[in-house]
Amino acid sequence: MRRWNGWGDEATEFPLRASAVRFLRQRIGKGRPLADADLDQVIESVPRSRLPEHPLVDRSPEIRVRHARGQSLGDWLAMRSGQFGVFPDGVARPGDSDQVRQVLDWALAQGAAVIPYGGGTSVAGHINPPVDDRPVLTLSLGAMDRLLRLEPENRLARFGAGTPGPALEAQLREHGFRLGHYPQSWELSTVGGWVASRSSGQQSLLYGRIEQLFAGARIETPSGSWRLPTIPASSAGPDAREWVLGSEGRLGVITEVDVRISPLPEFEQFYVGFVPDWEQARELARRLAQDRPSLSMARFSNAEETRTQLRLAASPLALSALNRYLSLRGCGKGRCMVTFGASGDAAFCRAAVKRASALVRAHGGVMIGKSLGKKWEHARFRSPYLRHGLWEHGYAVDTLETCVEWSRVDDTVSAMENAIHAHAGEGEKALVFTHLSHLYPQGSSIYTTYVFRCSPDYEQTRRRWWAMKEAASDALVACGGTISHQHGVGRDHRGWLSEEKGTRGLAALRALTAHFDPTGQLNPGCLVAEEDRP
Amino acid sequence: MRRWNGWGDEATEFPLRASAVRFLRQRIGKGRPLADADLDQVIESVPRSRLPEHPLVDRSPEIRVRHARGQSLGDWLAMRSGQFGVFPDGVARPGDSDQVRQVLDWALAQGAAVIPYGGGTSVAGHINPPVDDRPVLTLSLGAMDRLLRLEPENRLARFGAGTPGPALEAQLREHGFRLGHYPQSWELSTVGGWVASRSSGQQSLLYGRIEQLFAGARIETPSGSWRLPTIPASSAGPDAREWVLGSEGRLGVITEVDVRISPLPEFEQFYVGFVPDWEQARELARRLAQDRPSLSMARFSNAEETRTQLRLAASPLALSALNRYLSLRGCGKGRCMVTFGASGDAAFCRAAVKRASALVRAHGGVMIGKSLGKKWEHARFRSPYLRHGLWEHGYAVDTLETCVEWSRVDDTVSAMENAIHAHAGEGEKALVFTHLSHLYPQGSSIYTTYVFRCSPDYEQTRRRWWAMKEAASDALVACGGTISHQHGVGRDHRGWLSEEKGTRGLAALRALTAHFDPTGQLNPGCLVAEEDRP
Known part of the structure; x- marks a missing residue:
């Protein structure tokens, strides 16, 4: 249960x-x-x-x-x-x-x-x-979890909007296809939710964000049903699919979703390497993103995340052996972990992996055997469970994320991490670490995790949490980042939306929601609200 | 001049x-x-x-x-x-x-x-x-034709919205970059126009449509300036850039455009081959589109277009030699021309060209030496001039285009071509031919050209033109196609928009334009109008 x-x-x-x-x-x-x-x-x-x-x-x-x-x-x-x-x-x-x-x-x-x-x-x-x-x-929408239509020739599938990740992939697998959208929440989150919140999956380098995978929908709006047809591309005015992506329930209820599917990959493997420091990690990330490397995923942990991940995952003995080896190979205390994967045609993937491994080495790094990559693959949906393990011992954990251009990555990471440290509370510390995991030629997502011990009561704990989240959100927006690269706005992030949309964009978004929902009954308070700061 | x-x-x-x-x-x-x-x-x-x-x-x-x-x-x-x-x-x-x-x-x-x-x-x-x-x-916007900002690290450039294709590429080339957006109108059309009309360029397979290249903008709206920032990706609600793409002047005047740029390619070459018939051409197109082939462009002419293009471009002697050779190699009267190109890293491109050439052969086809590919490259922006040559001899030419899923391509091509033939006018004929040139895993664009001789006066000529255009537009929309894959809506295509957007989508589009332009003074009658059929 x-x-x-x-x-x-x-x-x-x-x-x-x-x-x-x-x-x-x-x-x-x-x-x-x-x-x-x-x-x-x-x-x-x-x-x-x-x-x-x-x-x-x-x-x-x-x-x-x-x-x-x-x-x-x-x-x-x-x-x-x-x-x-x-x-x-x-x-x-x-x-x-x-x-x-x-x-x-x-x-x-x-x-x-x-x-x-x-x-x-x-x-x-x-x-x-x-x-x-x-x-x-x-x-x-939980009862609407079935494959409703499959068009192999057109690489399209229609699902009930409440279909969660595992059920969706299982139903496609029977026909030799996959969607390839793997957000951290994949075990429980649904295809309708992915569209409504504009999510991004771990293998976005290959399969794209949900924007690229979303082909059409049926939406029940207050004034009636709306079917968005699955036209491959169009220049006939603004794309209505893009109004629905990220609409967070404000325009209507998404009941069916058409998605673009791919054949099951012939090859899929994940690899782990290390580079000496963050400077090398970030440059490697940029290089991989801008060289059309044909990888399916890549993740770059900073030194603190590398240290913490290994401490949480590995036995002290294994860890100390690994650290000794890495130090010998030039990756000392500042070492940063690099995880990447390739999916698809085997020959194509092997060439991509070879090229990426060579780039790791060119950045002073070292590739580790396949075992750590396999470990990542098996554990990749486990992070949400980590909160339970921490909680039992009196610790709370939360994450924050954004996306900025390459030239702003370092400043933004620092600003976010510093803001959290500075607001951990009187006499308290936070463990703060970061990775880059969704790469674009233009920039990267930034994903920051912070762990802190609970206060003696819930209310104080909640207040400290919000102080850290608020300060880091202010900081990332001040750096030109979006308030969310993959989590959405909801009710919690509304206050930081105007920097990205502009007052004119926000007003237009309000006009759009008011057009679909003139009585303001669809998920009110989510995404936009009348009282948003200008 | x-x-x-x-x-x-x-x-x-x-x-x-x-x-x-x-x-x-x-x-x-x-x-x-x-x-x-x-x-x-x-x-x-x-x-x-x-x-x-x-x-x-x-x-x-x-x-x-x-x-x-x-x-x-x-x-x-x-x-x-x-x-x-x-x-x-x-x-x-x-x-x-x-x-x-x-x-x-x-x-x-x-x-x-x-x-x-x-x-x-x-x-x-x-x-x-x-x-x-x-x-x-x-x-x-013609006087606003300069590069305003370049961020090589972020692969971004800002241009005045009135910068035309050649000036844009020349200014980028100085710094080692290109945009890679080559619509047929490239010599004269501008970056602001590409955004406003959601255009697509010849090398969209590699560089994407303008949607993928458009990073941000400054727009002068009736209520004030609006700056869309250049965030690489975001899940913070609907993407405001997507309201501007295809807005056709209805929301405001785009004055500056930020675009995503690429380094000048190390390698760029175009190739021509032939396959025996349309069935093979269409299947080859689908295969290339769905196999992530890493080509930058691909174009598949039907038999009539193949015949016509060669008759217009080649000397009778050369043509007859080519036809004899092709017939000997199994490409007889139904032969279809295939043009493709690759741009980027040389080793990567050579592998892609090898794979594509092998696929041409696997579809019963034959590759021709590089000369026809070079010819295509040199002539690729010449089509608009063709109208002059035809006009002098008393012929008119027009084009129509759409985009549909693979399973609908053949029916749509037939429906469009038949509609034009059927409406050429009493005792008149049209020369009608088609190619596929923008490919997606889900489907393809369809581009149909029709040539007809003028009537004895302008008004009759205009009426026959519109009868053909209207019938073909009705036909393509009835097949589930968009009224435009790359030309936009303007005033001429408004009547065919509701099938794609739905009544609810059209009403929302009207609400959006009315929000930005409450007095209806920005490009009125373009894209949407109150009198649109529901």
Whole structure:
């Protein structure tokens, strides 16, 4: 059964190694475990539903608890403390687009706010019920998880919007295809959610972002159904698909998604190497991005991330052997880990891997055997579980991400990391580390993780979290970065949107949402709101 | 000096070969030359300007004639007959964004319609003054043709929006870079126009469409300046750049454009081959598109286009030798010409060319030496001049284009070509031929050319042209195609937009334009209008 107050299935656990706990204690002090609330207690705290009965709507307290929050650290603290604040008044689980239409019309007529819900994996408050007088209906697409149409000749597939990553790939695999979109949340997140939040997957170097994979959709808008056809390319005015990408539920409910698929790769492998320092890592990243290297993924960890990842993942013995070897080969304390992969035609991939390995060496680095690459492959969807292991020992973890041009990468990484350190709290420290993982000829994404020990109570912990997140968000936007390269805006990031869109862009976005949703009932407060700072 | 009533410079001519004229006569009958109007006569017909004086606005009749029309066949017939119907009341030629702001504010205050003007190369009526009571100001960006900023590390360049293709590439070449965007209109069209009309270039397989090359912009909107920053990628809501791409002047005047650039290629070469029939050509195209072939361009002519192109370009002697050779090698009367090219790293390109050549052979085809490829390269921007050569002999030529999925390519080509044949007019014939030139894993563009002899007068010629264009447009939209893959919507294609956007998409587009331009003064009638069929 899926956890009601955390990530993934209850049966799946990845506890911390003792050596990892020692490392954390040494770096940021002894953890302070906080007591978890009990599901039964939380269920008792759920108020009476403000929605009337409807055959497609479940108003029972437990299901309302289980759909009240996403996976941001703020959500986590709310769930763990049991202080949810607000719950949806009911959860609908329609089986097809017609039922979505039916329940959407009903909810709009009730004056309810409607929150489209995919996998519930948002880390930006996309699915959190707004606090106001209106009842809230959470509309889960979870029952719409099937392949609806396959066109092998056109490399197209249509899915129910609620299809999660593993079910989507399994259904394609039967026919010899894959989508190739692997966000960190892949186990639980859905194809409709990927579109609505403009997500990006680990192998974006080859398959592109969801923008490149999204071919068409059916959307139930307040004024009726809207089918976006799957035309390969067009110059007939602005592309309406691009209004839907990142619309975060504000224009309507995405019920079916057409995606561009690829044949299963003949070859797929991941590799790990190390370079002596960050300067080399960042230059290597830029070089790989600008040389059309035909890799499917590449990731560049800074020294602190390299150190931390290895401490969390490897036994002390193995680690010390590795470190000795790397030091001998010229990668000392400042060493940075490089992970890359290739997928597709075998001969093509082998040539790409050879070229990339040569570039690692040309940057003073060294390639390690395939074992670490395999390790990365097997563990690549595990990061969200890490929060559980840390939490047990009294530590909290969160991430922040952006995208900037190459010339701004270093300043932005510094500004983000420094802001977090500076706001860790009186007498407290944070462990902060960063990697680059989505590369473009023009620039790179930046993904920063920070671990800190909990305060003695939830409210203080939450306040420190927000202080770090807010300061780092201010810093990255000041560096010219986007407030999100892959997590979206939701309710949490709204305040940092105007720098990117401009006041004119934000006003236009409001005009667009108001056009589709004149009564403001579709995911209100998400993405844009009237009170946004100009 | 640039022609006032046709394409390109007055000094540049490409007359038809005698053998080509014989070919046309045999296929569609003896041409009927129509008499051209005289510039002086047309200038005399220009009415008094309805705009007051302004230091940045030229109201002289000749400049108003020279900015009244684009390059559609309808525009051509208007210019050649001297029946312009309507002229702009003045032409502004601001030197920078601030002057654009100044003249835009002035024109809006005058109640004028404002038509942003790049290279004047529209073939869809983008820049034709609307016929109504308002004065019309044509706002030419032609003086804003400089490189404004170069960021080699970030592979970015900023240009004045009025920079035409050759000036843009020349300024980049000095620094070792290229944009790589080569629409057929490249000699005259501008970077701002490419963005506003969502254009696509010959080497789109490698460099992408303008959507992929467009990084940011400055736009003067009625309510003020709007700077779209150059963030490499973002999930922070819908991408505002995608509202501007294809906006056709309806949101504001694009004054500066940031583009993503590439280093000058180490290697660039084009090749020609032939396959026995269309079935093989189309399958080869699909295979090349879906196998990530790393070519920069590929073009697949059907049998009629192959025949016509060779008749127009080659001497009868050379042609007959070629045909004998091809027939011996299995490419008989149904033979289809395949042109492809590769650009970039030499080793990479050679491998790609080898693979593509092997695929041509695997489809029963044969590769020809490099001479035809070089010929294509040298002649690739010449097609617009062809209209002059044909016109002198009493023939008119026009093109139509769309994009559909692979499974629909054959039906769409047939439907378009048949519709044109069926509407050539009582007792008249059209020469109709087609190629595929922009390939996607999902489908292909379709580009159809039709040549017909003029009627005894202009009005009949215009009516026959529109009957063919209208029937083919109805046909391609009925096949699920876009009304334009690379020419845009303008005023001429508006009637076929609703199938692609849906009524809801069109209504949203209207809401967006109304938001930016509440008084409806920016390029009114272009892209969307209130009277569009639902």
